[in-house]
Amino acid sequence: MTLQAIKYNDGKLSIIDQLRLPYVENYIPIHTSEEAWHAIKEMRVRGAPAIAIVAALALASELHKLLACDHIPLGAKEVQVFITEKLRYLLSSRPTAVNLGDAARKLNIVVADHAELPESTGRSVATALIRAAEEMLAKDIEDNKNIGAYGAKWIMANGLTVAKSKATILTHCNTGSLATSGYGTALGVIRALASANNLHHAYCTETRPYNQGSRLTAFELVHDDLPATLITDSMAAALLAKADANVDAIVVGADRVAGNGDTANKIGTYGLAVLAKYHGVKFLVAAPLTTIDLATKSGSEIIIEERPASEVTKVKGPLENNPTSQMQFETVHIAAKGINVWNPAFDVTPSALIDGIITEKGVVEKDAEGQFHLGDLFRAP
Ligand code: MRU
Numbered sequence: 431m432t433l434q435a436i437k438y439n440d441g442k443l444s445i446i447d448q449l450r451l452p453y454v455e456n457y458i459p460i461h462t463s464e465e466a467w468h469a470i471k472e473m474r475v476r477g478a479p480a481i482a483i484v485a486a487l488a489l490a491s492e493l494h495k496l497l498a499c500d501h502i503p504l505g506a507k508e509v510q511v512f513i514t515e516k517l518r519y520l521l522s523s524r525p526t527a528v529n530l531g532d533a534a535r536k537l538n539i540v541v542a543d544h545a546e547l548p549e550s551t552g553r554s555v556a557t558a559l560i561r562a563a564e565e566m567l568a569k570d571i572e573d574n575k576n577i578g579a580y581g582a583k584w585i586m587a588n589g590l591t592v593a594k595s596k597a598t599i600l601t602h603c604n605t606g607s608l609a610t611s612g613y614g615t616a617l618g619v620i621r622a623l624a625s626a627n628n629l630h631h632a633y634c635t636e637t638r639p640y641n642q643g644s645r646l647t648a649f650e651l652v653h654d655d656l657p658a659t660l661i662t663d664s665m666a667a668a669l670l671a672k673a674d675a676n677v678d679a680i681v682v683g684a685d686r687v688a689g690n691g692d693t694a695n696k697i698g699t700y701g702l703a704v705l706a707k708y709h710g711v712k713f714l715v716a717a718p719l720t721t722i723d724l725a726t727k728s729g730s731e732i733i734i735e736e737r738p739a740s741e742v743t744k745v746k747g748p749l750e751n752n753p754t755s756q757m758q759f760e761t762v763h764i765a766a767k768g769i770n771v772w773n774p775a776f777d778v779t780p781s782a783l784i785d786g787i788i789t790e791k792g793v794v795e796k797d798a799e800g801q802f803h804l805g806d807l808f809r810a811p
Contacts, residue, residue, distance in 0.1 A: 482530040
C-alpha cells in the first residue's frame with residue numbers, strides 16, 4: 431500500500447502527524463491557513479515540497495468552506511487581497527525551504543490574472559486558487575516520479591564504483607512520501623532503483639537532532655520492504671571507508687538550490703558532501719524545479735533557520751513497554767542542564783562538491799569550468 435502523508439479530497443485536507451511517526455499513524459485534519467501554519471512550524475508536516483503543498487491546500491480548503499456556506503466576499507479584488515494576506519502569513523512559518531515561496535508566488539499570479547478578467551467575481555477568484563493548489567499536488571507527484579527515473583538512470587550510467595548491476599546508496603534526512611506529495615525526491619531515486627531491480631542496498635542516516643532519518647526514512651524503507659540499514663550520522667565516514675559496503679553514491683534532497691548550485695539541505699548534508707569528495711563517491715542533489723531559486727545567486731544569501739535548543743537536549747517517544755495505542759509520549763533529557771546549544775536546521779553544500787542536480791527535466795551536470803547552468807531548466811524546450 432502506498433504511504434499517503436497528505437490526504438486531500440474536495441476541500442478536505444488531512445496530514446499524517448509526523449511528530450508521532452513511526453510509532454503512531456495518526457491523521458490530523460487541517461481546515462485553515464492558521465492550522466497549517468502551526469502544523470508546519472511544529473514540524474507535524476515537514477520537507478520542502480510537502481510544506482508548500484500543505485500550505486496551498488489548507489488555503490484551498492479554507493476557501494472551499496467559505497464558498498460552501500456562501501461567506502465569500504462578492505468582489506474579485508477583495509478575495510485577491512484575502513488570499514495574498516493568507517499566503518504572506520503562511521510564508522512566515524519556516525524560512526529556508528523555497529518551495530513555499532515559489533508556490534505563493536505562483537498562486538498570487540493565478541489569482542491576480544483571474545481578478546483582472548472582466549467577468550471575475552469573488553467566487554471565481556477563490557475557485558481559481560483552489561484549482562491551482564490542487565494542480566500543484568498532482569504535479570509534485572509526477573515530478574518526483576521523473577526525478578526518480580532520471581536519477582536512477584544517471585547512477586547506473588555514471589555512479590557505480592565497480593562493475594556491478596546494482597547500486598548502494600546513502601541518503602540523509604527524509605525526502606520520501608512524507609516530505610513531498612508522494613514518492614519522494616532522493617528517496618524517489620532509491621525507489622526507482624528498486625523498481626528496476628537495480629538497488630543493492632540503501633543506508634539512511636539517523637539525522638540528528640530531529641531524527642528524520644531514523645523515524646521517517648527508516649519507516650518508509652521498512653514500509654516498502656527495501657533492503658536498508660540505519661546508521662548514526664557519525665558513522666557515515668566509516669561506512670564510506672568500508673570496502674565491502676561499497677557505497678556508490680550519496681543522494682540527498684534540497685530545501686533551496688541557489689542559482690549557482692549551492693544547496694541548502696538538512697544539517698549534516700555538507701559534511702556528507704565533503705566525505706563523498708574524499709572517498710571519490712558521487713554526490714547528487716535530487717530536487718524539483720520548485721526548489722531551485724535563481725533569485726538567490728549563491729548559498730551565502732540563504733537564510734538558515736535556527737530551531738529551539740530543546741530539540742538537541744531532549745528526545746521524545748513512547749516508553750519501551752508502553753502500548754502505542756495509548757499514544758502517550760514521554761520526553762527525556764539527554765544533555766547536561768545549562769549547556770548552550772546551537773541548532774541550525776540546515777547547512778549549505780557548495781556547488782563544487784555536487785556532481786549533479788537531479789530534476790524532473792533531467793540531471794544537470796557542471797560545464798568544463800565547473801559551473802551549473804540551472805537557468806536553462808526554466809527555458810522552454
Ligand atoms: O527540517 P525538515 O525536516 O523540513 O528538513 C527537510 C530536508 O532538509 C529535506 O531534505 C528537504 O526538505 C527535501 S524534502 C524532498
